[in-house]
Amino acid sequence: MRVLLVEDDPLLGEGVNHTLRREGMSTEWLKEGANVAATLKHSPFDVLVLDLGLPDLDGLQVLSHLRRQGQTLPVLILTARDDISDRVRGLDDGADDYLVKPFDIAELVARLRALVRRHAGQASGCLQLGPLRIDQAGRTVTLSGSEVALGRREFDLLEFLLLHPSRVFSRDQLVEQLYGWDGDVESNVIEVHVHHLRRKFGTGVVKTVRGVGYRLGELT
Amino acid sequence: MKSIRSFLRRNLIGGVVIVLGTAAAWSYFDSREQIDELFDAELAQNARMLGRLYQSRLASLTPAARQETLQQMTSGQFSLRPPSLSFADGHEKSPLGHVYEDKLIFQMWDALGQPLLGLSSRSVVLDYLPVPGYGRQRDNHHDWFTFTLYFPESGIWVTAAQREDVRDELTGQIALHNVLALVVGLLVIALLIGVAVSRGFRPVLRISHQITARQPGYLEPLDASEAPDEIRGMVDALNGLLARLADTLDKERRFTANAAHELRTPLAGIKVHAQNLEADARDEASRRSARMIVDGVNRMTRVVEQLLTLSRLESGAEAPRRPVDLAQLTHELARDLGPMARQRGIMLHVEVAPGAQLVSHENGLYVLLRNLLDNALRYTPEGGEVHLDIRRDDAGWRMEVADTGPGIPLRERERVFERFVRLAGQKTQGSGLGLSIVRELAERLGAELALKESPLGTPQAPGLLVQVRFLS
Numbered sequence: 205m206r207v208l209l210v211e212d213d214p215l216l217g218e219g220v221n222h223t224l225r226r227e228g229m230s231t232e233w234l235k236e237g238a239n240v241a242a243t244l245k246h247s248p249f250d251v252l253v254l255d256l257g258l259p260d261l262d263g264l265q266v267l268s269h270l271r272r273q274g275q276t277l278p279v280l281i282l283t284a285r286d287d288i289s290d291r292v293r294g295l296d297d298g299a300d301d302y303l304v305k306p307f308d309i310a311e312l313v314a315r316l317r318a319l320v321r322r323h324a325g326q327a328s329g330c331l332q333l334g335p336l337r338i339d340q341a342g343r344t345v346t347l348s349g350s351e352v353a354l355g356r357r358e359f360d361l362l363e364f365l366l367l368h369p370s371r372v373f374s375r376d377q378l379v380e381q382l383y384g385w386d387g388d389v390e391s392n393v394i395e396v397h398v399h400h401l402r403r404k405f406g407t408g409v410v411k412t413v414r415g416v417g418y419r420l421g422e423l424t
Numbered sequence: 425m426k427s428i429r430s431f432l433r434r435n436l437i438g439g440v441v442i443v444l445g446t447a448a449a450w451s452y453f454d455s456r457e458q459i460d461e462l463f464d465a466e467l468a469q470n471a472r473m474l475g476r477l478y479q480s481r482l483a484s485l486t487p488a489a490r491q492e493t494l495q496q497m498t499s500g501q502f503s504l505r506p507p508s509l510s511f512a513d514g515h516e517k518s519p520l521g522h523v524y525e526d527k528l529i530f531q532m533w534d535a536l537g538q539p540l541l542g543l544s545s546r547s548v549v550l551d552y553l554p555v556p557g558y559g560r561q562r563d564n565h566h567d568w569f570t571f572t573l574y575f576p577e578s579g580i581w582v583t584a585a586q587r588e589d590v591r592d593e594l595t596g597q598i599a600l601h602n603v604l605a606l607v608v609g610l611l612v613i614a615l616l617i618g619v620a621v622s623r624g625f626r627p628v629l630r631i632s633h634q635i636t637a638r639q640p641g642y643l644e645p646l647d648a649s650e651a652p653d654e655i656r657g658m659v660d661a662l663n664g665l666l667a668r669l670a671d672t673l674d675k676e677r678r679f680t681a682n683a684a685h686e687l688r689t690p691l692a693g694i695k696v697h698a699q700n701l702e703a704d705a706r707d708e709a710s711r712r713s714a715r716m717i718v719d720g721v722n723r724m725t726r727v728v729e730q731l732l733t734l735s736r737l738e739s740g741a742e743a744p745r746r747p748v749d750l751a752q753l754t755h756e757l758a759r760d761l762g763p764m765a766r767q768r769g770i771m772l773h774v775e776v777a778p779g780a781q782l783v784s785h786e787n788g789l790y791v792l793l794r795n796l797l798d799n800a801l802r803y804t805p806e807g808g809e810v811h812l813d814i815r816r817d818d819a820g821w822r823m824e825v826a827d828t829g830p831g832i833p834l835r836e837r838e839r840v841f842e843r844f845v846r847l848a849g850q851k852t853q854g855s856g857l858g859l860s861i862v863r864e865l866a867e868r869l870g871a872e873l874a875l876k877e878s879p880l881g882t883p884q885a886p887g888l889l890v891q892v893r894f895l896s
Contacts, residue, residue: 215693222700257685284688285681288756288790304760305692306725309699311763 205320205363206381208249209233210240212258223309228343228360230384237261247380249277250320250367256283264297271298278319324367331366334423338363352404357382361397365420374417429625436617448606455599463591467571471584474530475575482578527590535579550583627652631659643670680736687728695721730861733791737864750780750814753790761797769806776814782821784869792865795858796890800827809880820896824889826878831886837875866892
């Protein structure tokens with residue numbers, strides 16, 4: 205799952221960035237609010253973590269600007285304002301959730317996963333595809349109840365496809381999702397991961413869309 | 425002077441009454457006097473004219489005819505009686521005469537006092553009183569003004585008389601008619617003064633109302649557009665004061681908001697890094713150190729929060745009161761404190777009466793309840809329970825936080841509200857500010873605060889119930 209982090213404070217930003225990557229998310233970290241809209245337009249993200257106290261723009265302005273543009277991705281705001289009306293205003297302005305600084309990283313991660321899951325239409329605590337279940341917090345995958353060992357990128361790829369069940373992604377888009385823009389990877393890395401997933405769950409799990417890329421398939 | 429309006433009304437109307445009243449009285453008595461004199465002159469004129477008419481008539485007669493006429497007169501043949509006239513209702517005149525005719529009479533006598541010609545009223549005949557000049561007579565019922573004249577050439581006495589009550593009535597009526605205009609004028613002026621004073625003070629009252637109807641935190645300038653010149657300066661000065669006050673409070677509010685941001689962001693950074701360290705560390709000693717850093721950050725966060733709350737409370741920089749949705753508020757509380765309860769293995773139970781709404785300072789209420797819950801969660805041992813119950817009874821809203829902690833002994837209950845007071849033998853970390861903030865907030869919100877026995881308590885864990893009552 206891919207997270208756009210907007211945080212001007214280097215201390216906090218670096219810490220959160222590290223946390224999210226350790227939890228297997230791929231992240232982009234922006235230090236200014238001005239680039240958010242352009243970045244979101246350029247490539248897809250699953251969730252936005254937005255600090256309200258940005259130096260150039262107020263976080264709430266960034267948020268309402270995004271919502272006016274029709275941007276629907278889930279947004280979690282980080283706020284240092286302890287006034288309850290400020291926080292609720294964030295929700296009114298289109299945020300999906302908020303955390304008051306300082307926060308527990310476990311809570312941050314859990315809330316981000318829940319937001320992305322809800323956005324993908326999965327209400328329960330884990331992602332499902334037929335007999336296949338992904339526990340995002342534990343980063344484990346079970347097939348008909350028995351655990352299947354997956355490499356880190358394989359897990360990320362499977363999770364990403366499950367979060368966007370009906371969309372088709374090009375090879376480059378998937379590379380960007382898994383490794384970020386600066387990912388210096390072998391050109392056939394996605395084919396390798398797809399091959400591994402098919403071997404473990406059956407060929408139907410990922411569908412090849414000729415000339416375009418891949419999308420989530422079905423398990424029987 | 426309690427009210428300038430009543431002062432002005434009283435004094436202006438009083439002054440006008442005195443001046444116009446004096447004028448009216450003076451005019452009344454003066455008119456009467458003038459009319460009296462006119463009537464007196466008329467009486468004299470009548471008597472003189474009658475005497476002269478009689479004299480010239482007798483003088484033109486032969487001695488024999490004169491003798492005969494005199495005899496006729498003394499026999500009363502020339503005595504006139506007023507005709508019996510009838511008048512339409514409310515009219516004093518008819519083509520034949522006037523109601524007052526028999527109230528104006530005269531009588532002549534010869535030198536021996538034998539009545540000659542006379543016009544008498546139905547009830548009275550004038551007495552023969554040979555004293556010339558003005559005088560008065562009384563019959564059975566009435567006083568009469570008289571004027572008597574003696575004609576030495578013909579040796580006759582003439583008395584003309586006018587009934588006193590009639591003259592009084594006439595003079596009184598004439599004088600009253602003069603005064604009436606003044607009295608009507610007086611009433612109109614009083615009314616005009618009342619209206620003018622009321623209207624003149626209306627803008628002042630409006631401004632006064634604007635001020636009294638204000639909520640404590642509402643510092644918008646007064647509407648000076650209607651203020652009359654006399655109080656424009658005062659309104660401007662007041663607006664200046666309000667603006668400075670608003671500015672100060674705004675700065676204070678910004679300061680606490682900025683301070684909150686400036687302190688919370690680095691604290692958040694440290695906490696995230698410490699928790700990353702804990703997650704990444706390979707050995708137990710490093711993990712333990714990392715956990716200690718997190719604990720330290722948590723304590724510091726709490727103190728920062730409480731100090732900022734106190735500073736905000738003391739500056740009075742509170743948002744104005746408005747209806748607070750208690751269900752929403754409780755939802756936020758449960759969301760904020762749920763992780764702490766889970767972490768400490770405490771069951772947090774929240775109950776709010778449906779549709780609960782209270783007009784109050786939202787943030788103050790939130791911080792108050794948050795402090796109470798935070799305290800309860802902090803002091804209740806693992807496996808315990810903390811209940812928040814919000815309900816309404818006849819007296820008003822009642823919010824209760826009950827726990828299964830160690831409780832507070834009766835004799836300590838007043839002391840715990842003081843700042844930085846922590847009870848002896850406590851293992852739990854705390855700044856000792858929580859309850860003093862709660863008390864200050866309760867005062868500010870107009871709520872009553874009481875410490876009671878917890879309904880959840882057991883002999884081992886007596887627990888505590890903190891009750892906040894909003895009396896309506």
